[in-house]
Amino acid sequence: MPAVPAVPAEQPAPVRRPSGRVPAPSGPARTVGRVLLGAALTFAGVSHLAWAREEFRAQVPPWFPADADDVVVVSGVVEVVLGTALVVAPRRLRPVVGAVVAAFLVAVFPGNVSQWITGTDAFGLDTDTKRLVRLPFQPLLVVWALWSTGAWAAWRSRRRR
Known part of the structure; x- marks a missing residue:
């Protein structure tokens, strides 16, 4: 008898709310990660505003057209707001919060690169090697924000429609 080709099992359609939105994925691992x-x-935001202000000033690129202390204060406030939002945002808003957190992490990445290029010591990163080794962790934080909030899944779900 000829072999019957396997038919791929259909993926169940995501459950949609009356608004048409797919709720953000959740689960213990995502919750803990978020x-x-x-x-x-x-914590990082509060440290911007208090005990680590000088260290964070060292990460503001010299070419950035704003006062380094102002940048540290504003980014600290933004981090406190985003960190709080990650914890308290209702499930339906988590993908948006995750996307905003990811965008913020991308926006501050040039400061990390600048610290490496300029050889600026801060946070115990006192060699070029240490500063370079730190760089790949920022993309991991971006992925973490997108995964733990369901932002990635929400984006893929919208693309399928």
Whole structure:
């Protein structure tokens, strides 16, 4: 008998709310990841405003057209707001929060690159190697924000429609 080709199983359609939105994926791992990232961002934001202000000034690129201390204060406030939002945002808003957090992490990445290029010491990053090794962690934080909030899944779901 000839072999019967396998028919791929249909993927169940995502459950849609009356608004047409697909709720953000959740689960214990995503929740823990989201809360940990939120706590880390909130802690970093508070440290911008308090004890690590000088260290964060070292990460503001010299070419950036604003006062370094103002940049540190504004980015600290933004981090506190985003970190808090990661923890408390209702499930339906989490993908948006995740996308905004990811965009913020991309926006501040040039400061990390500048610290490496200019050889600026801060946060114990006192060699070019240490500053270079740090760089790949920023994209991982972006992925973490997108995954833990369901932003990636929401984006893929919209693309399929």
